[in-house]
């Protein structure tokens with residue numbers, strides 16, 4: 001009997017437990033009601049009376065030993081598998097690098113724009129992408145049937161010509177001014193739609209950020225100051241900026257904003273069409289008619305507004321030469337922004 005006890009000690013010592021299955025085998029073999037140890041307890045009856053006490057003590061120690069081993073192995077298996085069964089990992093294997101994923105470049109740039117303007121007190125506002133004629137055009141001083149509407153090829157909702165996909169984020173200006181009274185300082189990022197054939201330089205879907213600042217005594221120099229600040233923060237302090245007279249129905253005076261081409265540093269390349277300058281935004285002083293349309297008294301308040309394309313800014317920043325890359329979801333393109 002005592003020999004058998006010794007054998008079982010040895011067996012327990014040699015039993016390998018690394019996986020959940022092996023743990024179960026161990027349990028069945030030594031700890032279970034019909035296991036080897038229990039079997040010996042059964043046989044205790046056959047041991048002569050005078051030895052029974054000593055053998056009984058041996059068996060109790062064996063049982064404790066098996067139980068303790070079982071508890072230890074159980075903890076080990078659980079730890080190794082994070083609660084699941086599986087082989088113990090080989091810590092000497094080379095690591096497999098984790099794919100961390102990446103923000104889309106448009107999200108990165110959008111967030112940078114929000115941060116830069118946020119630091120000088122601009123909040124973020126939002127508005128609908130399906131819009132009525134009034135908010136997209138009428139309130140912004142586009143007269144009915146005026147050729148200025150042709151500047152932006154529009155998708156109309158067929159069943160109702162009064163409803164369209166917004167062609168710019170300027171609709172949010174109107175909604176904001178209707179809702180809140182000055183002082184107003186907000187940027188409005190969002191998706192816009194135009195009925196354009198898709199090419200490297202044009203798309204039917206793109207993104208803009210609108211900006212609006214309305215208060216007493218806001219002047220053109222405030223517009224210039226704000227956009228100078230933005231351009232230096234976004235593209236670096238050596239970037240040059242120029243304002244070019246332009247026309248928009250909703251601003252007077254109006255200006256388009258160019259920056260020195262970041263790709264050729266002003267020397268001339270195909271991105272800047274050899275001019276050394278690239279347009280990044282439209283802007284101007286909010287037309288008094290627009291303020292009145294939104295219930296703000298133009299005699300008391302003035303304001304400036306601007307609108308820029310997020311794709312354009314991302315293209316300049318990351319030297320992307322084809323607009324279509326933004327919507328193709330090619331992982332070879334997207335992975336380049338990991339950690340950006």
Ligand code: DAH
Nearest residue numbers: 168251282283284305306307
């Ligand atoms: N909405 C214009 C466009 O999409 C851009 C723009 C120009 C917005 C001048 C403005 C602005 O707020 O003042 O072409």
